[in-house]
Amino acid sequence: MADSQAFACTAVLPPPRGEVSAALVEILRRLPAEHPSFPDVVDPDPYGEDLQLALHLCYELHYHGFEAVDPAWEWDPELLRLRAELERPFLDALRGDVKGGEDVREELSRLLIEPIEAADISQYLLQEGDWAQLREYLAQRSIYHHKEGDPHAWAIPRLFGQEKASLVAVEFDEFGGGRGERLHAQLFRDLLTGAGLDNGYLHYLDSTPAPMLAVVNMMSLFGLHRRWRGALVGQLANAEITSSPSARRMVEALEKLNAPIECVRFYAEHVEADAVHEQVMRHDVVENLLRHEPALAESVAFGIQATNLLEDRFSAHVLGSWRAGQSSLRVTT
Numbered sequence: 001m002a003d004s005q006a007f008a009c010t011a012v013l014p015p016p017r018g019e020v021s022a023a024l025v026e027i028l029r030r031l032p033a034e035h036p037s038f039p040d041v042v043d044p045d046p047y048g049e050d051l052q053l054a055l056h057l058c059y060e061l062h063y064h065g066f067e068a069v070d071p072a073w074e075w076d077p078e079l080l081r082l083r084a085e086l087e088r089p090f091l092d093a094l095r096g097d098v099k100g101g102e103d104v105r106e107e108l109s110r111l112l113i114e115p116i117e118a119a120d121i122s123q124y125l126l127q128e129g130d131w132a133q134l135r136e137y138l139a140q141r142s143i144y145h146h147k148e149g150d151p152h153a154w155a156i157p158r159l160f161g162q163e164k165a166s167l168v169a170v171e172f173d174e175f176g177g178g179r180g181e182r183l184h185a186q187l188f189r190d191l192l193t194g195a196g197l198d199n200g201y202l203h204y205l206d207s208t209p210a211p212m213l214a215v216v217n218m219m220s221l222f223g224l225h226r227r228w229r230g231a232l233v234g235q236l237a238n239a240e241i242t243s244s245p246s247a248r249r250m251v252e253a254l255e256k257l258n259a260p261i262e263c264v265r266f267y268a269e270h271v272e273a274d275a276v277h278e279q280v281m282r283h284d285v286v287e288n289l290l291r292h293e294p295a296l297a298e299s300v301a302f303g304i305q306a307t308n309l310l311e312d313r314f315s316a317h318v319l320g321s322w323r324a325g326q327s328s329l330r331v332t333t
């Protein structure tokens with residue numbers, strides 16, 4: 001079935017947010033054969049705007065790339081060296097800011113506890129959110145949902161047996177079950193259109209602050225490095241387990257604000273699908289993975305914990321901005 005809706009499928013390079021991202025944007029405007037000089041990454045803020053945008057630019061080369069940027073940059077050794085220099089402080093910060101351990105069962109069961117009301121964006125939107133705040137939230141989340149399921153596809157060739165078959169079953173749903181118009185990324189584009197927002201790929205990248213970029217960068221980091229396949233599975237398990245109740249609240253919030261049906265459809269789909277995905281991830285993927293590769297327990301637990309950490313940081317940023325009467329976006333839509 002044909003994709004019915006035209007949309008911009010390549011992003012434009014965004015304005016930089018500091019020294020490293022400024023140097024990287026200049027580099028990407030040139031050709032690898034010109035051998036532009038690369039910046040040093042000195043004492044970066046691991047969660048800061050400059051590092052997170054620079055990392056996002058490096059990773060995007062492995063997805064759709066940017067308009068007028070040479071695709072050869074994807075595997076340029078100097079660019080990969082810079083990416084490694086950006087990944088190191090980010091990973092160190094994540095490792096240092098979570099409690100660690102390898103009790104995956106305990107980590108998974110903790111996800112079933114409902115989030116504290118005051119710290120949860122979907123609860124806020126349901127109880128006191130307005131349409132402008134809802135649009136802000138959708139604009140930032142689009143940076144992830146435009147590539148929904150994509151970073152996790154990198155896990156497929158790195159798994160065996162039932163865990164591989166079951167992860168592919170989850171991904172089959174994320175990718176629309178064979179129907180382009182049912183791709184979850186497409187459902188989100190329809191949602192953006194319904195909300196009067198631009199549905200172009202990464203259209204809101206410049207508007208999106210570091211806390212959301214960090215969530216997406218973490219998935220790309222775990223996806224691109226085979227050694228972090230356990231963490232990638234942990235991240236996906238976390239997302240699937242926590243998604244269904246929050247999607248239900250989003251449906252209620254959207255209906256309360258009389259949002260068009262296209263907006264409701266994306267979250268309604270996730271109430272149903274993720275209730276199933278939760279069970280598949282928990283029992284068929286995680287349990288089998290740890291039975292076959294028990295040494296990955298620490299990595300899976302890390303993926304779950306790091307996801308909590310970065311989602312909490314994102315919620316704190318958004319809710320903190322709204323409660324202060326400010327926009328949570330860098331550039332308003």
Ligand SMILES: [Fe+2]
Binds near residue numbers: 148174184270
């Ligand atoms: Fe989905």
Ligand SMILES: [Fe+2]
Binds near residue numbers: 174240273274277
């Ligand atoms: Fe899902």
